[in-house]
Amino acid sequence: MAIPQRFSLVTLGVADVEAATAFYRRLGWREAPSSVDGDIAFFATPGGVLALWETAELAKDAALPTMHANAPGFRAVALAINLASREEVDDAVGDWVLAGGSISKAAAETEWGGYSGYVADPDGNLWELAHNPSWPLDERGLPVLRGT
Structure with missing residues (x-):
């Protein structure tokens, strides 16, 4: 079986979903109605969906430890x-x-x-x-x- 050559969604880990959502709104991006205030935000784009989710929740969902405070910036x-x-x-x-x-x-x-x-x-x-x-x-x- 071949895996389709595409991506459907990119999720960015953020410290504060509401603050991150406000930033992307200031860029002029429109949030999708399926967003859950303060929990997760979705922005539909022509190429896929951008999601903003708290970093600790994203790490937990992926069964990975959260990066520590001294983790590299890149x-x-x-x-x-x-x-x-x-x-x-x-x-x-x-x-x-x-x-x-x-x-x-x-x-x-x-x-x-x-x-x-x-x-x-x-x-x-x-x-x-x-x-x-x-x-x-x-x-x-x-x-x-x-x-x-």
Whole structure:
């Protein structure tokens, strides 16, 4: 049996679901009606669902220990939003910071011919905001991967 090549949901562990939900709302994201106030928040996107859930509850659900307070800040995961231009990347970075997020790496030209920067939400979840001129965006805003 082959496992489908897709993801349905990404769950970010957060310290405070209400505060994290408020941050994503400030970005202009609309919360799904299936959210449970203060417990779990869902945001439908063109590519899958983003969920916000308390870190300890997520760890418990996965039968893993919760990370200790001195755990490294980098979690070896970054989500990404591709945008149509460098200007859109700069605008998105600015809006991210205005909503209460932070910049991890300022947007700049990349070695692969694009433009990209990294931002973090208030819980340290890392997002790349990028423009890749080799990957046009489809009508849903998702990159179209083409062979070389």
